[in-house]
Amino acid sequence: MTHFPVEKIRADFPILAQKIRGKDLVYLDNAASCQKPNAVIDAIGDLYRNDYANIHRGVHTLSVRSTDKFEGARGKVRDFINAASEKEIVFVRGATEAINLVAQSYGRANIRAGDEILITGMEHHSNIVPWQLLCEQTGAVLKVAPINRKGELIYEAFDALLSEKTRLVAVAHMSNALGTINPVEKIIAAAHARSVPVLLDGAQAAPHMKVDVKALDCDFYAFSGHKLYGPSGIGVLYGKQALLEAMPPYQGGGDMIRKVTFEKSDYNKLPYKFEAGTPSIADVVGLGAAIDYLNAVGMENVAAYEAELLDYATERARNIDGLTIIGEAAQKGAILSFVLENVHPHDIGTMLDSLGIAIRAGHHCAMPVMDFFEVPATARASFAMYNTRAEIDVLMQGIESLIKVFG
Amino acid sequence: MFDELRDLYQEVIFDHNRNPRNFRVMEDADRQVEGFNPLCGDRLTLYLKMDGEVIKDVSFQGSGCAISTASVSLMTEIIKGMTEQQAAELFKKFHEMTTGKDENLQLEALGKLAVLAGVREYPARVKCATLAWHTLDAALKNQHTPVSTE
Known part of the structure; x- marks a missing residue:
């Protein structure tokens, strides 16, 4: 060994x-949730004991310290998955919310009646139901590529289901029920050949293997902090900058706007456009500590x-x-x-x-x-x-x- | 090795799990209700043959864990020959036994069903024991929609 x-x-x-x-x-x-190292528990405690205040726009010392730690964690996430920019790292509650964000923001802006969304037969409910909701709202159709008795995607069947109607492919990087790791490089290449963007549900994969979104060339990557030895209630949506720029906001509120009048609001730049309201500050800091821990191992x-x-x-x-x-x-x-x-x-x-x-x-x-x-x-x-x-x-x-x- | 589980998994439960009683489809049933526990995937179909107010015959089909299978098997043995009223009263007592906080519970009144009293200590397993009885309750009320524990 x-x-x-x-x-x-x-x-x-x-x-x-x-x-x-x-x-x-x-x-x-x-696979349901990982336990937390002292480094994560202490990072959360330290923030609350010494540095906590609301982030962004604060002129006082504690707010500056909290903002630095919060944005520092974003940088750690960027490095961890090798994203091109911190603008591509959106903090959400978990992989589930990340997928819902893409379905409701990207999906509702780009997917019409008769369009198809392609998933696989091994998806977690969180990579099925958000697409079903989108299909109900838009009249799009959900297509499911079958798996074999070993629990592997039947790639030929997947490829055959990719059509001129396909507008988005959403697949698990690794299956939570079976452990299967999908041939995501092949899937992404085939989808991109038809100009179809690909979302990877990385909730299971991110804690267990090196993820490089640039090398994968995926368009969206979703994962949760709590399966990555970090806190629950925090997760990440990675999205290619050009896609995120063109997407409408997911939720409205504080922090996601630049200017508000009763007539119209201007949205904030990336990634803040997608981070309405006070985020889970300490959990983001805890996630940063979990990433430091994993990098050391x-x-x-x-x-x-x-x-x-x-x-x-x-x-x-x-x-x-x-x-x-x-x-x-x-x-x-x-x-x-x-x-x-x-x-x-x-x-x-x-x-x-x-x-x-x-x-x-x-x-x-x-x-x-x-x-x-x-x-x-x-x-x-x-x-x-x-x-x-x-x-x-x-x-x-x-x-x-x-x-x-x-x- | 599993000594501390003896309150939950008594020999009677293993016996009914291995050889469930009244485990068959009833072609001429008067009432037929489905029960489902989405938490663990347990499914059962309960069949009743009535003679006026009296449960003349009862059987079931389905798959579930040992607790759920033993519970429905024991139930079919006990309610056969009871009036609807008697079965409804027994349901109430069974429900109290499995979910209640009453320390002075009269287990004698429950007869053989007392072997399922152990689920009280295992909150995650209470629904396994009560699925059969909720399904019976629906059958007694002549409801035909599937029963779900969630």
Whole structure:
């Protein structure tokens, strides 16, 4: 196994060092949300203790300090995903709000009745429902590219669905229910060949691999802070500057305007045009601290370590009789979704919780994926950089034991 | 290994989960209602055959977790032969047992159903146990729209 300082990393996450029902916590629900390192918790506390005030336009010292920290975090996000400019980094509540922003701002300005929006069969509800709302409002049509039994996008079918009617492609960079990593470079090239912009839902991918929006050449990239070891309630929409410039505001209010009269308002420049109202200042600062933390570990190292964890977990899981892995894509992130022959996922969840193991049981906000695999739900263990092989052993022993109990 | 779960997963529950009673489609049912728990995907169809006020026969189909399957299986055994009124009263008692805060609950009145009292300690699992009963409640009220726990 590659040398990866997992014990040092674990020590930075105070929540991990606790007992649940008398057992060491084994936290494997990272695809739902990741835990936070001291650096993030302290950054938020420090801001509130020492520097907090409302940002922008303040002439007093605290406002200047808060603004510097807030805008400093924007710079960190820009560097983290290699965007061309800080103008392309819009703070939102999370990936969900980022996608809704694009649907309601870009979508309503550019998409008409009869136009098509193309997604895939493995999307999270947050990359389905905003487009359905847009289709209801505009008369556009939602097209869904199918997946195969391994949980991979059938690329030829996707390509065939790209047509002169397609106005936008929106796909998960990595699936939350299956772990599948989509061939986004190919998807983007094919869409761009038809002048169709592409939105990537990066909620799952951003915490687990190096994301370079310039190299990807995607038009929009959405991700959440809380899955990136940062605070909940904060996320990022990246958009190419030319697209964002041409888009109407999403919400009206303070900070997003330059001049207001009762006759007309002039909108602020980017990215503030899309940031109405006082933002979640401390959470943005916390997200900046999470990015610093990840940069110190190195995203390439995180990706390599998690790939080893997934390989190990997959190999162990395959040796358990009656266990079926849901999602066996060739390109996959550290998510192990599975079902057991005689035990319902909800029972698996309760049983494992009694052993201190936190997994998720349910439809993972991807009901169409459950329908495709004809299961009501799956159990999902999802790994992060602070998980260990020993924890995977505990999980697998737990699964083997509960299979015996259910008989 | 799972000792502390014994209050929740009693042997009777495993038994009914492995071999659910009255698990069949009823072709000549008078009443048929669907129950759905969107949280976990549990689905069941409850069938009633009435003889005036009396539940002459009852069966179900569907898939769910052990708690949900055992709950509906036990329910079908117990309500068979009851009047609508008696079944409605039992629903009320069952609901109190699984969701109530009453420390002096008379578990005796619930008979076999008392094995499901353990869900009180597991708020995330209460709906698994009550889905069957909410579906029955709709059937007793002669409602035909699907029941959802959410």
